[in-house]
Amino acid sequence: MASSVLLLLLLDSTRSLPPPRISFLLNSTDRPLNHFSLPDVSNTTALLLSNDASTLYVGARNAILSLDVSQSDVIQLNKQVTWSPSEAEMESCAGKGKNRQLDCPNFVHVIEAVNSSHLYACGSFAYNPHQAFIDIRSMSVVHQAEARAHCPYNPVERSSAVIIDEELFTASTTDFKGRTPQISRFLSKDGRPDVNLDSSVSRLEEPTFVSSSLDPAEKKLHIFFNEVGKEFNFVRQLQIPRVAQVCKDDVGGQRTLQKKWTSFAKSSLLCQLPKQLPFNILEDMFTLQPPEGADTSETLFYGVFTSQWSIRPESAVCIFKLTDIRNAFSGSFKTLEKETYQLKLSQRRDYLGKCGLSNASDAELSEVKKSFLTNEDIHPAEKVLVFPEQKYSRMVVMTTQAANGKQFNILFLLTESGFLHKVVSLDQGPRVIEEIQVFKEPQQVKSMIISSSKRVLYVGTSEGVTAVPVARCSVYRSCSQCLLARDPLCGWSQTRRTCTALDGSSADIIQKVEGDIVGTECQPSDEHVMKREVVVRLNELVKLDCPKPSNLATLSWSFSGTKALPSEFPQMRADGSLMFFASPTRFGGYRCQAKEDGLRELVVIYTVREAYSPRHLPKPVTETLASQSPGDENIGTEEPTVSDGHKNEATTTDGEGSEPKNIHKGDIEERVTVAKGETFSRKTHSTQDGSGSEEPAPTSRTDSRSMLNPSQSTPNQRSYYSELVVVTFLLVVCLLVLALGFLWIWKQKKAVSRGNGMFSPEDKGRTNTCIQVSELTTLEGGPDQTITQ
Template identity: 55%
Template sequence: MAYGSLAWSLSALLGLLLTPSLGLEPPRISFPLESPERPLPLFSQPDIKNTTTLLLSDDGSTLFVGAQDAVLSLDVSQPDVITMKTKMEWKPPPDVLHECTTKGKKETTDCPNFVRVLQPINATHLYACGTFAYNPQDTYMDTDTLTMAKVPRKYNNGRGCCPFNPYQRNTAISVDGELFTATTNDFRGKTPMVSRHLSKDGRPDVSQDTSVTLNEPTFVSSASDTSEGKVYFFFSEVGNEYSFLDEFKVARVAQVCKDDSGGERILQNRWTSFAKAELLCRPPKELPFNIIQDVFTLTPSEGYSTQDIIFYGIFTSQWSVASGQSAVCAFRLGDIKDVFAGNYKIFQNHQWSPRMDKSSNLGKCGLANASDTTLMAVKESFLASGSVRPIGSAPVLNSPDQRYSRIAALRTKAANGQDYTILFLLSESGFLHKAVLLNKDTHIIEEIQVFRQPQLVKNILLSTSKGVLYVGTSEGVTQVPVSQCSSYKSCAQCVLARDPLCGWDPASGHCASVSAIPANARQDVEHGNVMKECQGSLTAKPLLDDHYN
């Protein structure tokens, strides 16, 4: 569907809704909070709040947590318990708190220091940035002791690295010791900025040119492509290339080149490589899901090209804000690169129009010594003409009754050697849905309740090597194993789960991890055919028990 330049009202677009979304089947099994069949280790202390910024150490034994007025290191080396290793308090002093309240902010909910960025900078130190009573501050920390480093800096101005407002979304990623951020850099949260900080090799820090307009963006995620030295940012914003009477939101991906150092006269200390494009997530014959909520980067297996990196994104619609509706679309990095290598639009007279000449420098790296003419073209033309379409040209999951907010994904081999993608989807209501993408549809394997009350700020972090998902909320940090095969007590239950990670072991008479079964694991991910897979095992347990009813 191509939206032209006619000044339509968004409500008129509702007439384009031709086919209602079909609902997913409910989860095969549901585990309420504190279910003995799906035990979830929880770290929680009364004096520690908003444990939502998560970073796992390289060896997987320590989880660093950015919280309210503190940074924590948690011991997660044991599978069934999370314990505190170190806590570093990082509170705004009384005079800074007073200044925050005099500006109209609430001391208990707005003015604490909410740690919003936690990234590795080198082998021994972390970088942290907190809102610090609407006065962002940043620092380096020793990874072993969580003490603030005296060198090179302490309590620096974190403006442009993390937001003033603790409830405003932001994203940050470290690449080779440099920090790339997308956030707002003013008290009111109205000035968006994509920047590079801690720049190396004598390069200056670079940031957004003021003429590059980002319209009320909500930044959700970032990723790097080391093969081409690029960093990608995912966000939603008001799409001013569309001339609707009402504001029309657009999901975006933007790129910058890692080593961009700006221009010589034009775009000094500003990106010469910034470009953005629309991400199109729309079921056939339906309105688009145009607001992106979260993105997970799934890297390909060893030996595959980075072109095959897949970004799984959760999308919602501005037309269904009050309802539980969302979709998941998958985008291939190669397709994103193709759009950025194509044609661009030019911003003139307060509107976008197709660029007539085909400039070969737009969206390219290495423009530090480019001519003024080239850099003026870059300054005027940073919106790609094409839209990035998802794999298969449709969502991989379309739910009319679940509003998902966070996503993680892993790729695994089933017992028959076939590869499957498993999605972990966190709902606004506090349930984690585990879904497997099949050849023709999507199967919800299970749902697990991970928190009680709706959470304004939350986060998830997947460790594929540990087989664990961490969920951070205001209630604490919950550790969720990616599978709990032992919860299926019979061959029938095990096969009906259709979980690529679990199979029935006829030798031991247990449902176990496929990787732990020497051979002949009974499993049917596509169809769950119990009669075929469980011959000789059906008498061990009832075909179904009350847990499924």
């Protein structure tokens, strides 16, 4: 058993998926988002969109908000309802061992529309659930009361609630510790009693409720959840994803199962690849309704799953059909034996899992109490989409029609780290079109809702609400980039020459969601190719940047018409840039190309030329400005275009680039001219092997063209001529000092020799008492000095 599990894990680790094609960080100018927040409002745990998609109702901490979202580019506050526990209720909550700030406020779990005039809300309310009815026009609470079993006590516990025909259906826990699960109907109409789940038999085992969905044709409600699988003997508690059903109009039995569900049944959801362990934890479920006028049996359920056995983040999306769920509940069931508490296959009985059992016999209802788990599991209707290295927590789906008339379902998956992934499922597998960061800090409670008509996705976070447009086609500034995105929502307009959202008219739209892009009808153009000139002095450090159009593109450089960089040139760095010291052989034209899906396009063209000093200008500055730079004739005439794309780290590189051999050990200050004409001061720290680590620090921003005229240079630029004058002066001074020193030593020796001639035998050891030193002039030109002993 252990060896087989290990083998499956090893097989599991071989799956891979390309990264998101384009990444946008929070508050990116290329992918702007609309944020809404209030200083005193946080934890937007519930979202509800009005039927006309103009108003977004938000359930938050101690508040319910009405937001105007009629304009796609702004979110405005209409009205706010403060709904918080009293001070006494807060003290009571804290006295039960709960954190006053984290647990005791009122966290709104449920916000639903009762009718056109009122909203229903349910919140944790200091660990004592309360419900409220709110007038939509005035946004005021018209009634509130305790509401146990309507929503959880715990602020972060998941639950499900939906109002159907003004009746409330809930799946939640009913006690302070969250150990007693219940599925109930409240606010029952037409004199029918409220009903809930029979507790004489354990029908739910430590469930975590996820969502609910109505089957209007059969008037059944489906509840999706996870629970512990008691039917399996396993070393660890085995989590099983389930779907349960109850009939909307169920009123219970006459004697047996009075005011209890007679239609309750549950089935297992199997999300599994062949010869792999299943993804057995359901994180979220989204119901995708069929197109208007289509049969409701075409309803799809998109579930995002994780696995309790995964040793690294991994998710899968499985798609289930309503027809398969109906078939499972129409088949045979397993029966719970009282003696052994084991589930065994029972004989098929037609009334199990059916509605309208209020008049059924006691024997039939007794069998209903024991037989509630289907014998057959529900399998995905389409292939499983696996996402290695990603753990998704929420998901929404929308349907769109491409330019060729084909329907595509686009998935929006929210990661725990705060990135929203936009995914389209293609024949060759899922493709992550883009990832957008919507929040920074990991959060337990998140909510998402989508407006397909407005094409906006709303994400509720601990900070507030973020509106994310489902597409921003203008970020693709060239025809090739628009097609390479493979976004069903975007296409290239040949008449407007822009990447635009599909608006129903696709006569002049080019789009390539699937298939080869090479050979498309994109017209060659160079209007989006960046062209830059870099003017530098000899031995200056030059950096040429090349922004990657996408994470899937690979970059390459060429020099002055060559297909690739010569071997003696520095190679491309990890970030896709080139860095080298300026020399006569390296002046000329540089071209950077990107390759993706077999399509090559030009990204940027550089012209690197030398700046001459005033003493060595070969001709007047005005003529130099007008002349053609070296290498201009080698730039080439390739036509593919590219825009100033979002910069991302390169995935491949040929090396870090060569460095000059005459760099000495220590810290050397070099001047770096970068691609955009910015000048940086770069300090190189030499290492034992001769390589250096470079730390650029911005010093000044200048136009690279101004370097052609040094008289116009900024004051902090170094003058090598003045340094040469200073060095020459110091050398002359040193030579003069040495000459004077030798002269003084020679005079001293001469004076000593004279003194020896003054001694005589008569002196008897007496010496002359005065020695005169003359003609010794100081460096400063002072008078002669006499030394007296």
